[in-house]
Amino acid sequence: MENKLYTITIFSENTVGLLNQITIIFTRRAINIETLSVSPSALKGIHKFTITVYATESMVEKVVKQIDKRVDILKSYYNTDEDLVHQEIALYKVATDKLLGLGSIEKMVRQYNISILEMNETFVVFQKSGHYAETQQLFNELSSTVGVLQFIRSGRVAITKSKVERLSDMLETLKKFEDQNN
Amino acid sequence: MSGSQILIESMIKEGVDTIFGYPGGAIMPAFDALYDYRNRLNHILTRHEQGATHAAQGYARVSGKTGVCLVTSGPAATNTITGISDAMLDSTPLVVITGQVVAPLLGTDAFQEIDVVGITQPVTKWAYQIRRAEDIAWAVARAFYIAKSGRPGPVVLDITKNAQIQQAEFDYKPCTYIRSYIPVPEVNKDQVALAAEIINGAKKPYALVGQGVVLSGAEAELKTFLEKADIPAAWTLLGASAMSTDFRLNKGFLGMHGNVSPNMKTNECDVLIAIGMRFDDRVTGDLNTYAKQAKIIHLDIDMAEINKNVKADAPVLGSAKDTLPAITELLKPAKHTEWIDSFKVYDDQEFDKVIRKELYPESGEMTMGEVIRKISEATQHKAVIVTDVGQNQMMAARYSKYSQTRSLVTSGGLGTMGFGIPAAMGAKIGAPERTVCMFSGDGGFQMTIQELGTIMQEQIGVKMIILNNHFLGMVRQWQEMFFDERYSFTEMQNPDFVAIAKAYRIEGTEVLKRENLDAAIADMLKDDKPYLLVVNVEKKGMVYPMMPAGACVTNILLGD
Numbered sequence: 001m002e003n004k005l006y007t008i009t010i011f012s013e014n015t016v017g018l019l020n021q022i023t024i025i026f027t028r029r030a031i032n033i034e035t036l037s038v039s040p041s042a043l044k045g046i047h048k049f050t051i052t053v054y055a056t057e058s059m060v061e062k063v064v065k066q067i068d069k070r071v072d073i074l075k076s077y078y079n080t081d082e083d084l085v086h087q088e089i090a091l092y093k094v095a096t097d098k099l100l101g102l103g104s105i106e107k108m109v110r111q112y113n114i115s116i117l118e119m120n121e122t123f124v125v126f127q128k129s130g131h132y133a134e135t136q137q138l139f140n141e142l143s144s145t146v147g148v149l150q151f152i153r154s155g156r157v158a159i160t161k162s163k164v165e166r167l168s169d170m171l172e173t174l175k176k177f178e179d180q181n182n
Numbered sequence: 183m184s185g186s187q188i189l190i191e192s193m194i195k196e197g198v199d200t201i202f203g204y205p206g207g208a209i210m211p212a213f214d215a216l217y218d219y220r221n222r223l224n225h226i227l228t229r230h231e232q233g234a235t236h237a238a239q240g241y242a243r244v245s246g247k248t249g250v251c252l253v254t255s256g257p258a259a260t261n262t263i264t265g266i267s268d269a270m271l272d273s274t275p276l277v278v279i280t281g282q283v284v285a286p287l288l289g290t291d292a293f294q295e296i297d298v299v300g301i302t303q304p305v306t307k308w309a310y311q312i313r314r315a316e317d318i319a320w321a322v323a324r325a326f327y328i329a330k331s332g333r334p335g336p337v338v339l340d341i342t343k344n345a346q347i348q349q350a351e352f353d354y355k356p357c358t359y360i361r362s363y364i365p366v367p368e369v370n371k372d373q374v375a376l377a378a379e380i381i382n383g384a385k386k387p388y389a390l391v392g393q394g395v396v397l398s399g400a401e402a403e404l405k406t407f408l409e410k411a412d413i414p415a416a417w418t419l420l421g422a423s424a425m426s427t428d429f430r431l432n433k434g435f436l437g438m439h440g441n442v443s444p445n446m447k448t449n450e451c452d453v454l455i456a457i458g459m460r461f462d463d464r465v466t467g468d469l470n471t472y473a474k475q476a477k478i479i480h481l482d483i484d485m486a487e488i489n490k491n492v493k494a495d496a497p498v499l500g501s502a503k504d505t506l507p508a509i510t511e512l513l514k515p516a517k518h519t520e521w522i523d524s525f526k527v528y529d530d531q532e533f534d535k536v537i538r539k540e541l542y543p544e545s546g547e548m549t550m551g552e553v554i555r556k557i558s559e560a561t562q563h564k565a566v567i568v569t570d571v572g573q574n575q576m577m578a579a580r581y582s583k584y585s586q587t588r589s590l591v592t593s594g595g596l597g598t599m600g601f602g603i604p605a606a607m608g609a610k611i612g613a614p615e616r617t618v619c620m621f622s623g624d625g626g627f628q629m630t631i632q633e634l635g636t637i638m639q640e641q642i643g644v645k646m647i648i649l650n651n652h653f654l655g656m657v658r659q660w661q662e663m664f665f666d667e668r669y670s671f672t673e674m675q676n677p678d679f680v681a682i683a684k685a686y687r688i689e690g691t692e693v694l695k696r697e698n699l700d701a702a703i704a705d706m707l708k709d710d711k712p713y714l715l716v717v718n719v720e721k722k723g724m725v726y727p728m729m730p731a732g733a734c735v736t737n738i739l740l741g742d
Contacts, residue, residue, distance in 0.1 A: 013362050016311070017299055024304045058489075065486040071308045071328055074362040174361050 001056035005034070007084055007158050008064055010049040011041060011074040011167060018072055022049065025066050031055055035088070037155030043167075046074060052156050075170045079160060086158035090135035091117070092126040092142055093150040099124055102145065112138045123149060132156075185315030186215035186346045189279070190223065192322035192354050198250050200224045200241060200611055202234040206254025207294055209281030211346035213252070226611065226640055229632040231258045233604035235265020236630070239274045240608025243591045244566055244616070246399070248275040248329050249608065255281045256294030259340070260301070264598055266336045267305040271595025272420060273397060275334035277325050284344040285313045298340040307335035313342045315350035320357075327357035332365025333484045334397060366483060367499040369508055377479045377496045378512035380453055386521045387413045388451035388476075390436060390465075393420035394458015394483060400502040401425070401587050404457065407510045412518045414525060416444030418459050419594045423584035427563065433525050437465045438729050439576040443528035445727075445735045448473050450524075455479045458502045461491040462595070463731075471734040481505050535740040536726045541581060547720035548696050550577040550649045557619055557647065558582045560703050565617040565645075566591060566609050570602030570626030572656035574649045576725045578621040588613075600629030606644040607636060617645065617707070624650045624676050634686040643710040648679055651721050659724050663739075683714040690714035 012018050019038070026033055034052040041048035053060065060078050068076040096119070099105060108114065112134075118125040128138050135153055142148050160166075183191070189212055193201075203225055205213040216225060228234040231253045238249025249269075253262060259280040269276045283292040302309040308328045312321050318341065325337040381387055395404050401424055408415050408431045416433045417424055425432045434441035436448070448454065454476040459465070466472045469491060480487070480494035481502055488497040498505045540551030554577055558565070563583040569575040569592040579590060591609050593601040606620035627648050637644060654672040661669050683690035690713060691702045699717065706713045726741040 017303060017309075020300060021303055028304070062486070062490055065488075065490075069484065069486045071360065071363045173364075178359065178361065 001058060003054045003056060004080060005052055005054055006057070006060045006078045006080060007086065007156060008049075008051040008053065008060065008067070008076065008078045009158070010051070010067060010076045011170070012047050012049065013072045013074070014040070014045060014047045015072050018047070021070050021072065022051075022067055025063055026053065029059065029063060031059070031063065035155035037157055050156055050158055074174075075167065077166060079158070083161055084158040085161060086131070086156050087129055088132060088135055088154050088156050089127065089129040090139070090151065090153040092128070092139065092148055093123050094126070094142055094146050094148055096121055096124050098146040108141070114138070183349065183352045184211065184215065184346065185318050185341070185348050185350060186212040188315060188318045188350060188352050188354075189322065189341065189346070190215050190219050191352055192319045193250065194219075194222060195354050195356070196322065196326040197247070198223065200226065201250045201252050202226045202228055202237040202241070202608065203252035204228055204231050204234055204254070204258060206258050206281065208255035208283055208343045209253060209258075209279075209346070211343060212279070212281065212341070216252075224611075225252075226607070226636065228604065229635045230630065231261035232264050232600070233607075233630055233633045233636065235262045235276065235278065236268070236598070236601050236604035237608035237611070237636075238276050238278075239265060239269055239272075240568060240591050240605035241612035242274050242276060242608075243605075243612075244588050244609045245612035246588070247612070248277055248326055251276065251278045253278070253280055254294065255283060255298070256296050259296055259298045263301065263305065264596070266302060266338065268593050268596040268598050268601065269336040270305045270307070272593065273334050273393060274336070275329040276336040277329050277339065278336060279339045279341060281346070282311065282340045282342045285342045286344075288313075288342070298338060302338045305336070306338050309338040309340070311340040311342070312345050315345050315348035318345060318350070319352060319354040323355060323357040324360065327360070328363070366501050366504075367485065369500040369504050370498070373496065373498045374505065374508045375512060377455075377481075377498050378509050380477050380479060380496055381411055381413075381455065381509070382512075382514050382516075384453035385518070386451045387411060387453040387455060387518065388447055389413050389415035389455040389457060390459050391415050391417040391421040391424050391457055392459025393418070393424075394481070394502050395421060395424040396587055398458065398483070398501045398503040400506050403503060403506040403510070405429070407506045407513070410510055411513045411516045412522070413455065414447070414518070414522045416440070416447075418462070418465055419579055419592060421459060422579060423587050423589035426585050427583040431522070435580060437462075438467075438731070439580065439725050439727065440729075441529070441580075442532040442727050442738055442740075443525040445729060445738060446528050447525060448735045449475065451476050453477045453479065455481070456492075457481045457506070458483070460487045463491075466491060467729050467731075467733050467735045467737070532727060532740070548693070548699065548717060550574065550719050550723055551581050553647065553649060553699065553717050553719065554578050554581040554621065556699060556703055560707055561617050561619065565589070565619045566613055568592070568602055568606040568609050568618060568620040570620075570622035571597045571599045572623050572626060572654070573651075573659065573723065573725050574621045574623040574626070574655070576656075577649070599626040602626055603630045603633045603637075603646065606646065607633060607640075607642045610642050610644045618643070619645045619647060621647050621649060623655055624648055624652060624674055624679075625654045627679070631682070634683065634688060637712045638686040638688060642712060644712055645706050646712070646714045648714070648716045649719050650676065650679070650716050651719050651723060652676060653721060655723065656725070658722070662722070662724070663728075664730075679716045680714060688712045688714055690716065692716040692718070694718050
């Protein structure tokens with residue numbers, strides 16, 4: 001089986017040491033984490049991790065089950081790009097004088113849908129969101145023309161295209177268990 | 183109430199009656215509180231923290247209760263890692279409580295400070311640090327719930343010293359539910375129906391019995407299941423004693439040093455029913471040639487085991503206690519006489535080539551097998567058998583007979599040398615009415631030999647048998663078979679074990695000649711006191727049959 005990019009989504013309690021519990025599962029199987037994004041989810045007290053890895057499907061299935069099994073993890077699942085609407089955000093810092101040397105930047109701003117976050121006599125900070133290839137393309141272009149002083153790209157964030165909401169299913173199950181116990 | 187009192191009161195609420203531990207700086211407040219509970223809690227002072235964990239494992243494995251350890255921070259905590267890892271791989275419920283430096287010193291490399299939660303997270307079901315007295319009761323309740331429920335395993339609670347000293351209200355509530363944790367999956371009727379349908383259509387069904395049957399207490403349900411559809415079964419190392427040895431459908435041991443027919447039949451059956459076992463590599467050998475002809479039904483409580491090593495055609499999630507009867511109800515009574523009889527060819531072959539000379543040698547040096555057979559017979563096959571790791575383990579597991587469940591305590595997954603003595607202590611304390619016989623090699627015995635001190639002080643009536651071949655026998659066997667007889671650092675010059683036992687005021691005998699063996703065994707079993715029996719067995723004994731690591735299950739070596 002060939003390696004493919006998989007996006008793993010994890011809903012967890014927000015406890016100390018949780019990230020370590022997740023990463024050790026990747027470490028054991030020598031899987032590199034490509035991107036990682038963590039933030040509070042729409043549900044109070046529940047955190048959401050979005051992790052991308054290159055792996056075979058059977059490997060990612062096993063890893064996801066082992067993550068899911070951890071006591072503090074509510075739910076873990078994986079998707080391929082086709083199942084997802086996904087996005088990354090990138091920031092680019094370039095020297096103002098070099099940028100002005102280009103003459104006009106209108107074409108570039110339109111083509112890449114760039115927002116300008118900060119501008120002064122020394123530097124300009126661009127922001128671009130998009131897929132990895134898109135943010136990379138802008139980086140390549142800026143590098144070859146004006147040079148990039150600093151560059152940062154976020155981990156992937158993603159939403160499933162599925163019409164079934166797995167989190168809602170999970171919460172219903174939880175509710176049932178909770179009711180049984182009360 | 184102080185945090186330490188809360189800790190102990192909470193443990194009492196959890197039904198704890200025995201603790202294996204070792205005091206030290208960061209756990210001293212808890213030990214000070216324990217002093218007032220001497221009448222209600224039996225604390226066993228081991229001679230090393232690793233011993234405490236293995237003792238707690240032995241206790242848990244025979245009693246079905248959760249084993250408890252109480253140790254200090256730093257080196258004590260790191261000494262528990264082997265036992266914790268062993269419990270993780272063998273699904274043994276443990277709660278290990280470690281002391282920790284006072285909260286303001288955390289992260290400063292304070293004296294005996296170590297990141298216990300970080301170190302133990304990969305080898306525990308749950309590891310948690312408590313920094314405030316008011317969190318202790320909650321965390322203890324949660325720890326015991328997690329350790330024991332679902333697929334059991336070890337839990338670590340790391341309690342800072344200030345939390346042990348601070349005062350708080352005692353507000354204990356048992357934990358019965360954690361929203362992010364579903365210990366026992368609900369039984370799915372469709373999965374059950376599919377499994378039953380496959381079994382009903384089988385001509386050569388075959389069941390593999392793992393520890394899940396024992397952990398869920400489904401021994402009776404297993405028997406009913408097997409008998410209704412007339413299914414032959416074999417057990418894994420940890421599934422041993424889930425059925426009695428002489429049960430008609432019990433075909434023996436799976437795995438590297440298992441019996442011939444159980445391994446051969448794996449690749450002949452048409453339906454393979456795995457019950458609470460995890461297709462360990464020591465059972466499956468080469469996965470690419472493993473049971474390819476069979477439909478696989480996999481009953482397990484742990485979703486992560488499904489399709490991990492062997493892909494299941496019909497996974498059935500849940501506790502074996504629930505899933506087995508659910509499937510049994512849908513089974514048609516069947517007879518598979520011819521199929522069951524076909525095991526016998528291999529059994530006879532194994533008896534002729536291996537077992538006869540191992541168990542009934544008429545001349546030459548004593549064999550490991552004959553010692554084990556005689557002790558099993560002398561205890562009417564009722565003893566709890568505890569093993570160390572290596573040849574002694576495989577021999578003891580193979581040649582002891584079992585008449586009741588929870589009768590074999592052995593380190594299966596981690597294969598921890600040094601497990602034997604402390605695990606036997608724990609087993610005897612967990613089942614004081616039973617005879618506990620511990621088989622060890624001369625190597626493993628010396629890895630935790632200091633626990634003889636614990637046995638002396640507590641007068642724990644374990645019967646210890648060293649099968650002494652003056653070698654690290656299993657490694658030597660591999661060197662003979664696979665490394666050109668280059669015996670690299672496996673020969674041992676041993677001390678006078680009986681004299682060491684005597685120094686600990688433990689009675690013992692060394693047997694050098696076969697004609698003295700029966701009398702020595704009788705002497706060992708004459709009362710309920712600790713005893714060391716050292717038997718000098720053949721130096722170059724071999725454990726056969728053997729399926730080499732990574733080979734096909736049908737590639738079984740029987741020796742000369």
